[in-house]
Structures are given as C-alpha cells and as structure tokens.
Amino acid sequence: MTLGKTLLIAGCGDVGGRLGQQLNTVGWTVYGLRRSVALLPEGIRPVAADLHDEACPAGWPSEALDYLVYCAAATEHDEAGYRAAYVDGLRHVLGWLAQQGQRPKRLLFVSSSGVYGQQLGEWIDETSPAEAESYSGRIMREAEQLALHCGLPASVVRLTGIYGPGREWLLKQVRQGYRVVSEPPLYGNRIHVDDAAGLLAYLLQADAGGVLLEDCYIGVDNQPAPLHEVVAWLREQLDVSHWSEQSTVRRSGSKRCSNARARALGWAPHYPSYREGYRAILAQ
Numbered sequence: 001m002t003l004g005k006t007l008l009i010a011g012c013g014d015v016g017g018r019l020g021q022q023l024n025t026v027g028w029t030v031y032g033l034r035r036s037v038a039l040l041p042e043g044i045r046p047v048a049a050d051l052h053d054e055a056c057p058a059g060w061p062s063e064a065l066d067y068l069v070y071c072a073a074a075t076e077h078d079e080a081g082y083r084a085a086y087v088d089g090l091r092h093v094l095g096w097l098a099q100q101g102q103r104p105k106r107l108l109f110v111s112s113s114g115v116y117g118q119q120l121g122e123w124i125d126e127t128s129p130a131e132a133e134s135y136s137g138r139i140m141r142e143a144e145q146l147a148l149h150c151g152l153p154a155s156v157v158r159l160t161g162i163y164g165p166g167r168e169w170l171l172k173q174v175r176q177g178y179r180v181v182s183e184p185p186l187y188g189n190r191i192h193v194d195d196a197a198g199l200l201a202y203l204l205q206a207d208a209g210g211v212l213l214e215d216c217y218i219g220v221d222n223q224p225a226p227l228h229e230v231v232a233w234l235r236e237q238l239d240v241s242h243w244s245e246q247s248t249v250r251r252s253g254s255k256r257c258s259n260a261r262a263r264a265l266g267w268a269p270h271y272p273s274y275r276e277g278y279r280a281i282l283a284q
Helices: 014-024 079-100 135-148 169-175 193-208 227-238 260-264 274-282
Strands: 006-010 029-034 045-048 067-070 106-112 122-124 154-159 161-163 190-192 216-219 255-257
Touching: 006 014, 006 079, 014 029, 014 193, 067 079, 067 193, 079 135, 106 135, 106 193, 135 154, 154 193, 161 193, 161 274, 169 227, 169 274, 190 193, 190 274, 193 216, 216 260, 227 274
Parallel strands: 006 029, 006 067, 029 045, 067 106, 106 154, 122 255, 154 216, 161 190
Antiparallel strands: none
8 A cells, every 4th residue: 555655856846746746646745855846736845945055954844754756957067066966965865864863765866877888779778887988977876876875775767868848859959950860870768757757656656565676777668769760750740851951960879778677567658659759749
C-alpha cells in the first residue's frame, strides 16, 4: 500500500512538478523545494529555498519524510555552476535532513545519460562504463557517488534528452531547415517529460510497495533513433521543404540507451518513441 507517503522534491521544476502532481493524485503528501514557489503546481506544498545556501530553509517540513527526490538543474552552465547545483546542493539537502533527524526510506538522484562517453552508436545500459570526459559528465558522476554513499538507500536515474511542451528546440530547428549528417548515423536518446516524471513516480511507488530497487536506472523511450531520421519525420509532419543554407550540423556523441532494466520492473513509457511524443506536442 503506497497511500499516505510523504515526499520532498528538491529542485522542483518541470519534471519535479509533474512528478509531484502524479503522486499527489494518488494520496501522497508532496513538498516542492525551489526558489520561486509561485511556479509550483497546485497541490504541492511550497518550500522556498535556494540549494546554493547552506542554511536550512525556514519552511523545511518538520514531519517525517518517506522519500527524497533530488531533481536540480544547473542555472549556470559552466563547471562551477554544475558543481554548485549537483554536488554542493545535494550536500546541503543531506545536511538539512541530518539536522532535522529525518531519514527517508530512499533517495532518488536525477542524473543524466551525459555520464556516458560512448560516441560510436554503442548500446548502453546501467552496467556500461560511465566515463564521460566532459566536466558536466564528471561532476554528475561525482554527485551520483555522493548520493549512493550518503548513508541512505539510494538510486540514480539517468535521464536522456527530455522533450515535451515548452522543450521544443528541435521543432524550432527543423522549421528553420536544420540539416544533420546521415552517415555515420548520430543516434540520439530521448524521453517525454511526462514519462520522465512517470518513471520516477513508478520507482517510488515500487519501493513503497516493497520492491527492492537497483542503484541505477536509465530513463529513455523504447526507440533510440538516428537524428537524421527524426528530422526527416518532423519535416514531413511540419510540411517543411526548404533546407538551411548554413553548413550541416554535426553533433558529437552517438549512443543507444536501453530501458530494459526499468521495463523489467514493469514500467513502460506512455510515448514509446519520438513519433508518439511529437505527435502529442504538435496536436496541442
């Protein structure tokens, strides 16, 4: 029985807000921690705080917390900004839990498939080496290790490229005649924002129901696809016939992420591929 659980989402933005709404509807008490609490969805209890501050927020809940989801996003996209958001921010939240004597049953740390450095179209799962050389990948791995060794049961969830309402960069590029190389194919991995939230909700409810979770899950749809294939399909949907005069865009990195571990748990994405997800966006 998973009713009546209490969850705090640290860094309660788009994904966190959707997660909170999903669990709120099934009877969970959800606290959302963010700087601008006016942006929280209805039903989520506000905790106004800046993850960069060491001091425990005045509005930190006093009741026992069953679960903690750390779902921050860097506001400054440089090495210092990433460290502040993912490592230092998590350390602050863990410190606040300790100050309050709260011990959640599990921490979910929302990470990124950017920790993987593979670039040749390889299939990736949770056991694949995560050795990205970029500062963002290195810092995210450091934050993952902090979460996994914090003394609480913990799982990291490596989300792939999130798309959905308000996250329409690729649609904008295609409308402008975006070109992309087809050989070698550049495999991309994506997950609709509702499915990203849905996976987190599924994992929390599974844990609350007594399922023993693994320490890592990849959040991705069922069909990693070459970018040129996605662009060609979107051009057709949008009735775009022109090509940009700018040189062809060459994106670095190419890998195929598997969701087999999450699916083995019983989860399935509502949008199994980019087609269903983008159709829903274009129908709005």
